[in-house]
Amino acid sequence: MRLSRYFLPVLKENPAEAQIVSHRLMLRAGMIKQSSAGIYSWLPLGYKVLKNIEKIVHEEQVKAGHIPMLMPTLQSADLWRESGRYDDYGQEMLRIKDRHDRDMLYGPTNEELITDIFRSHVNSYKDLPLTLYHIQWKFRDEVRPRFGVMRGREFLMKDGYNFDLTKENALHAYNRHLVTYLRTYERMGLQAIPMRADGGPIGGDYTHEFLVLAETGESEVFYDSEITDLKFGSRDIDFDSVEECQAVLEEFTSRYARTDETHDEAVFNEVPEERRRTARGIEVGQIFYFGTKYSEAMNATVVDNEGNKVPVHMGSHGIGVSRLLGAIIEASHDENGIIWPEGVTPFHCGIVNLKQGDAEADAACDALYKSLTALGLEPLYDDRNERAGGKFATMDLIGLPWRITVGPRGLKNGVVELTSRRTGESEELPPEQAVEKIAQIYASL
RNA sequence: CGGGGCGUAGCGCAGCCUGGUAGCGCGACGGUUUUGGGUACCGUAGGUCGUAGGUUCGAAUCCUAUCGCCCCGACCA
Numbered sequence: 001m002r003l004s005r006y007f008l009p010v011l012k013e014n015p016a017e018a019q020i021v022s023h024r025l026m027l028r029a030g031m032i033k034q035s036s037a038g039i040y041s042w043l044p045l046g047y048k049v050l051k052n053i054e055k056i057v058h059e060e061q062v063k064a065g066h067i068p069m070l071m072p073t074l075q076s077a078d079l080w081r082e083s084g085r086y087d088d089y090g091q092e093m094l095r096i097k098d099r100h101d102r103d104m105l106y107g108p109t110n111e112e113l114i115t116d117i118f119r120s121h122v123n124s125y126k127d128l129p130l131t132l133y134h135i136q137w138k139f140r141d142e143v144r145p146r147f148g149v150m151r152g153r154e155f156l157m158k159d160g161y162n163f164d165l166t167k168e169n170a171l172h173a174y175n176r177h178l179v180t181y182l183r184t185y186e187r188m189g190l191q192a193i194p195m196r197a198d199g200g201p202i203g204g205d206y207t208h209e210f211l212v213l214a215e216t217g218e219s220e221v222f223y224d225s226e227i228t229d230l231k232f233g234s235r236d237i238d239f240d241s242v243e244e245c246q247a248v249l250e251e252f253t254s255r256y257a258r259t260d261e262t263h264d265e266a267v268f269n270e271v272p273e274e275r276r277r278t279a280r281g282i283e284v285g286q287i288f289y290f291g292t293k294y295s296e297a298m299n300a301t302v303v304d305n306e307g308n309k310v311p312v313h314m315g316s317h318g319i320g321v322s323r324l325l326g327a328i329i330e331a332s333h334d335e336n337g338i339i340w341p342e343g344v345t346p347f348h349c350g351i352v353n354l355k356q357g358d359a360e361a362d363a364a365c366d367a368l369y370k371s372l373t374a375l376g377l378e379p380l381y382d383d384r385n386e387r388a389g390g391k392f393a394t395m396d397l398i399g400l401p402w403r404i405t406v407g408p409r410g411l412k413n414g415v416v417e418l419t420s421r422r423t424g425e426s427e428e429l430p431p432e433q434a435v436e437k438i439a440q441i442y443a444s445l
Numbered sequence: 446c447g448g449g450g451c452g453u454a455g456c457g458c459a460g461c462c463u464g465g466u467a468g469c470g471c472g473a474c475g476g477u478u479u480u481g482g483g484u485a486c487c488g489u490a491g492g493u494c495g496u497a498g499g500u501u502c503g504a505a506u507c508c509u510a511u512c513g514c515c516c517c518g519a520c521c522a
Contacts, residue, residue: 012471012483013457017515037514092521109522143446143520151521159522197522209522218521286522318522354481389482396482407481417481 001347003382003394007044010394020216022329023148025338029398031325038145038153045398046325048346050156053188053324054135056343057158060184064176064239066131066160071113073137077103079112083297092140106139111294111316114161118312119300125165128302128312131173133160135321147216150282150326158319163312165304167291170313174206174289175245177317181210181285182232182252187445188324189341190331192284193227194253198261206289206315209259211281214330221281223257224271259283282327289315338399339421342445347380348372349438350400352391354407356383364406364416364431371435377442379404396421402441404434 009030017034018024026032031046042050058068074096080086086093086105094106107113114132122130135158145153162173178194185192190212197209211221213228230252238244256271258264259281268276295301295311304310320327332339340346349372353365365381372379380400382391388407395403405417405426415428418437429437 009455011456015456016451016458019516034514090520140521144516144518146516157522207522283522288522316522320522352481356480387480387482387484389480389484392482394483405481409481 001378001380003380004384006380008394008398009043010397018148020147020150020330021333022150022216022326025329025333025397025399026148026325029338032149038142038151040149040152040154045346049325049340049344050322052344052346053321054156054158056187057135057184057319057321060180060187061133061158061160063183064131064180066133066180068134069132070134071107071110071117071136073107073139074104075107075110075113077105079116079298080105083112083115083294085112092142094139094141107136108138108140109316109318110134110136110159111161111314112298115294115298115300115314118161118163119298122163123302125302125304129162129164129169129173131160131162131176133158133317147218148326149322150330151218152322155320156322158321160317162315162317163295163300164314165302165310165312167289167313170289170291170315171206172242172245174287174315175242175249176239177287177315178208178252179232179237179239179245179248181287181317181319182248184319185210185212185284186232187343188328189343190284190324190328191228193221193223193257193281195221195223195257195259195281196253196262197259197286208253208287209283210285211259212284212327212331213279214282214327215280216330217280217282219281219283220260220263221258221279222260222263222268223277223279224255225275225277227252227255227257282323282330283320284324284327285317285319287315287317289313333399336393337397340399340401342401342442345399345401347400348377348442349379349402349404350395351379351381352388352395352403352405353381353383354388354391354405356385358408360411361406361408364411368404368406368416368431368435371432372438375435375439377439402438404431404438406431 011028014024015027018027026046029045030043032040032042035041077086093108096104098104135156137154138157139154142153145151162170164170164173192210192212194208195211197207256268291313292311295314301309301311328344329338332341351365351368353361355361369379369381399421401421403419405419410416410428414430416431416434417426417428418434419426
């Protein structure tokens, strides 16, 4: 993409409404525009990152055998009356009447809908196990939306639901989700720590929240410092293997790690003092096993191998897709702007032409652009007639992890400059080597 | 929902107390200049001061109502 033809409304000054760094940077980098309290338009750059995150979530779910689908945002109140949550949910639920005066609602979550779909079409234990998920917009009418997309009223969320014959099978699904979530967050350049959580209104004894450590996090967290040394890495997991998934669960959840909701000072004090950490965290996902709570209320049953009608064991699992943008920025930025991890960056690299209009520089940039594109990479070429300082400032602000700087001075020696946004380190290379190096970096992800 | 604050040009703000021709910086646009980290100068455009009502000869300014937004707290898959 040529910047002169793109839509990237960057702001030089900080908008008054934004207090925390991710919100400020998203507004300044032209990623979002507030439409009303807690509701945002996603401008092209923000939309690109949102789609990249969504893609990673999909890929990891599909790898584990979970099946994508899509349920509507607007739901009938009837199903919610059946589960008993129409009255329980309170004012957070946006209630709407249609022209026939029927009660509708903008879904804050989808347990009711998915359970209804399940019971309509699944009757036998032979159809289990089954895990369905979707990535869809949700609406929760928060009393006080804040922190930009981190606590909006409208937000994009992946929510998945597993249906199993037995508790054991459902717990395997739980573990499988834990594994997929660890991989998902790592691919986005995040360390998200599974912490024992509170069941909340959904209930359930088995639940973990995934927390990204950040000063601006809403939850206070307590953990054993050994846990931050754990990496999932590129290990291969057989998702059908109960033992393998269970082993991952044990590896990642056996050390102390809890939010303030479940924190137990006495247990915490058993951790050696030098390893005890207190910090703040951003919740970016949660997994639940809640047994037969919804299946019983909504009559979602299967016939087992002895001919008995039994309620299915269920769990639900969520990832806050839109919230992740804020979380990633909170975890990865500096005073000049965002620093995107390679896994989610909106463009693979930037090309800065220091002297627009100089025939040699223009030609070198065009050539770089072509070679990168030919390799399947997407560069953002700043071809505006701006001064170098302005171009650098824009690139730093929008946070592309790699930048190729092209100017007449370097071209005289046959080199361009390749700069890492994260470290700020530069090296001078012939253009084709710079392209190759970037290609290698992305190929190794 | 309790407490606090703010709505004046695209963005950031001053002016309001003490009523009298609506300002500044950045940005945009045109030009000159400059060109390796937000260059300098000249010029231009852009606001019925959130909205409605009231007081007044006269309201951005005072009064009332209302809408919106932000912050702290409570709340929160």
